Amino acid sequence: MSDELAIxxxxxxxxxxxxxxxxxxxxxVPVGTxxxxxxxxxxxxxxxxRLLTAQAIPDAGELEVLGFRLPQDSKAARAECGVAPQxxxxxxxxxxxxxxxxxxxxxxxxxxxxxxAIERALKMARLEHRxxxxxxxxxxxxRRRLLIARALVHRPRLVLLDEPTVGxxxxxxxxxxxxxxxxxxxxxxxxxxxxxxEEAQRLADTVLIMSHGRGVASGPPAELVREHAxxxxxxxxxxxxxxxxxxAEAAEAGLRTRRTGxxxxxxxxxxxxxxxxxxxxxxxxxxxxxxxxxxxxx
Amino acid sequence: xxxxxxxxxxxxxxxxxxxxxxxxxxxxxxxxWRSSTFSSTVEPTIYLLAFGFxxxxxxxxxGGYRYVEFVGTGTVATAVxxxxxxPAMFGTFVKYKFQRTYDAILAxxxxxxxxxxxxxxWIATRAGVYGCVPMLVAMAFGLDPSWGMLTVPLIAWLAGFxxxxxxxxxxxxxxxxxxFNYVVSAVLTPLFLxxxxxxxxxxxxxxAQILGEVNPLHHCVQLVRDAVFGFDGWVDLLRVxxxxxxxxxxxxxxxxxxERKLID
Numbered sequence: 001m002s003d004e005l006a007i008x009x010x011x012x013x014x015x016x017x018x019x020x021x022x023x024x025x026x027x028x029v030p031v032g033t034x035x036x037x038x039x040x041x042x043x044x045x046x047x048x049x050r051l052l053t054a055q056a057i058p059d060a061g062e063l064e065v066l067g068f069r070l071p072q073d074s075k076a077a078r079a080e081c082g083v084a085p086q087x088x089x090x091x092x093x094x095x096x097x098x099x100x101x102x103x104x105x106x107x108x109x110x111x112x113x114x115x116x117a118i119e120r121a122l123k124m125a126r127l128e129h130r131x132x133x134x135x136x137x138x139x140x141x142x143r144r145r146l147l148i149a150r151a152l153v154h155r156p157r158l159v160l161l162d163e164p165t166v167g168x169x170x171x172x173x174x175x176x177x178x179x180x181x182x183x184x185x186x187x188x189x190x191x192x193x194x195x196x197x198e199e200a201q202r203l204a205d206t207v208l209i210m211s212h213g214r215g216v217a218s219g220p221p222a223e224l225v226r227e228h229a230x231x232x233x234x235x236x237x238x239x240x241x242x243x244x245x246x247x248a249e250a251a252e253a254g255l256r257t258r259r260t261g262x263x264x265x266x267x268x269x270x271x272x273x274x275x276x277x278x279x280x281x282x283x284x285x286x287x288x289x290x291x292x293x294x295x296x297x298x
Numbered sequence: 299x300x301x302x303x304x305x306x307x308x309x310x311x312x313x314x315x316x317x318x319x320x321x322x323x324x325x326x327x328x329x330x331w332r333s334s335t336f337s338s339t340v341e342p343t344i345y346l347l348a349f350g351f352x353x354x355x356x357x358x359x360x361g362g363y364r365y366v367e368f369v370g371t372g373t374v375a376t377a378v379x380x381x382x383x384x385p386a387m388f389g390t391f392v393k394y395k396f397q398r399t400y401d402a403i404l405a406x407x408x409x410x411x412x413x414x415x416x417x418x419x420w421i422a423t424r425a426g427v428y429g430c431v432p433m434l435v436a437m438a439f440g441l442d443p444s445w446g447m448l449t450v451p452l453i454a455w456l457a458g459f460x461x462x463x464x465x466x467x468x469x470x471x472x473x474x475x476x477x478f479n480y481v482v483s484a485v486l487t488p489l490f491l492x493x494x495x496x497x498x499x500x501x502x503x504x505x506a507q508i509l510g511e512v513n514p515l516h517h518c519v520q521l522v523r524d525a526v527f528g529f530d531g532w533v534d535l536l537r538v539x540x541x542x543x544x545x546x547x548x549x550x551x552x553x554x555x556x557e558r559k560l561i562d
Contacts, residue, residue, distance in 0.1 A: 106318035
C-alpha cells in the first residue's frame, strides 16, 4: 500500500547517453524505517537520490515519494524531504547561522517558528558556539554536521542522505552515526546511500545492495548475511600459489570464495569438517557485498 | 487517501520560493556590498572623467547636449550592463558549477523557473540602483535635475532584468569559463560600443545604425537620456516595448537553458 511507503520505485530507469545509471530499480522504503543503499562507486546510488528530488527525470518507471507522484508533483514531496548531498554545497561565504536561515526560508518555515527551528538545528549540529563563523572556517566534520542539520531544519518526514560520512575520520563518522541514529529513533524515515559496509550494518533496518543500477539483494543486514554468506567464513592466508590452490579446492567442494587481498575467504563453512587450516570468523555484510557486486574494480 | 489528495499540488512561480532564493542573495550581499558598491561607483566616475573631460575638451556639444551630460546619461546603460550581464554570467556559473548552490536549492521546494526568476529579479534590482550612480555623478559635474530622472531606476531595472537573463542564459549554455570570452568579445563589446553611449549613432554607417535599433542597450541609453531631458512620446513607448520584449524572451530562454543544465 503506497501510503505506508515513504518511497516507492518501480522499474526506475535513468540513462545518460550510452550509460544506464539506474536500470530497472525497484525500491520500497516503509515509513519510519532506515533503508541503506549499499553499492560500489558507480552502482547508481547518487542517481537514485537525484531521481527522488526530481533533479534527474527518469526515462521509465514509476516513482512515488511520500505519496506524491514524481516528477510532476515532486515539489510538494521536496517540501517534506530533507536532502544532504554527497558533495558539500554549503554557502561558504555565509555564517553557520545564515546558512540555516536561508534554508529555513527555502523550506517555507513560518516566520514565528523560524528562530526556533534554526536554534534546534544549531543544537543538533552542536554548532551553537560557532553560529557566527563563516562556513569556510569550519572543520570537515563540522561542515558535514551542518549539511545534515540544514536538511533537518524544517523537520522533514523523509531524509535522504547521500554518502553522509564519506571522506571523514572514524571519530567524526561515529559522531554522525549518533546523529543519524537519534533521528531514526524519533521516527524519521531515512534513505541513506553508502559504500561503507559498517555504516549500513549499524544504521539500516533494511539494506538494498545495488550493482550496475539494479538491486541485487535486499533485506535486514543479518538476514542478508545468513542467506548469502552463511554463518561462518574460513579465512586462509598464504602465498599467492597456495591461495589459488585453496580456491580451486573450495570450488571443487562446492563452496564459494572471495579474495580479500592477502587472503582467501571460504564462505559457508558452517559447522566443521572443512579440511583446511585458517581463521574462522563470522560472516559479515562485506562478504555478501563482494559476493554480489563482484570482486573486480571497474 | 494518498498525500496528493491531502495537500494541493504546488503551483508555479510561488512567492515563498522566490523569497527563499532572494533571501540567500540579500544575506550574501551583506558580506560583499562594499566592494560591489565601490566598483560600480568608481567605474562610471572614471568614464565620466576620461570621456567627459578628455573628449569634452574637443567636442563641447553633441546632439544638442553638453558632452558631460551626453556621457553622464549614456553611461547609466553601461552601469546597468556591467552590474547585470556580467555578474549574472559569472555568478550563475560559479553557483551551479563550483559551489553547487543550485543543487542545494533545487532539492528544496523550488523549481528552476523560480530559481532563475528570483536571481534575475535580484540582479535587476541591483542594476536599478547602481544604474543611477553615473547620473548622480554627472549631477555633481553639472547635470541639472529633472522630474523625469525619477523614472531612471525603473528603466535601469527593466533593462537590468533583460541583461541578467542574458547572462544566466549564457552561463546555462556555456560549458566552461572560457566560453564567456567569445560572448564578451563578439556580443557584449560591439553592443556596448554601438549603443550611443559615447557618440551618437547618427555618426555611424547605415548598417551600424540598424544594428543599433535592435540593440537593447541602445534603447536603454535613449530612454535614460529622454527621461532626463524630456520624453519623446511614441518613440520612447516603443523603446519600452522593445526592452519588455527583450526581457521576456531572454527570461524564458534563460529558464530553458538552466533547466537543461540543472535537471538531468
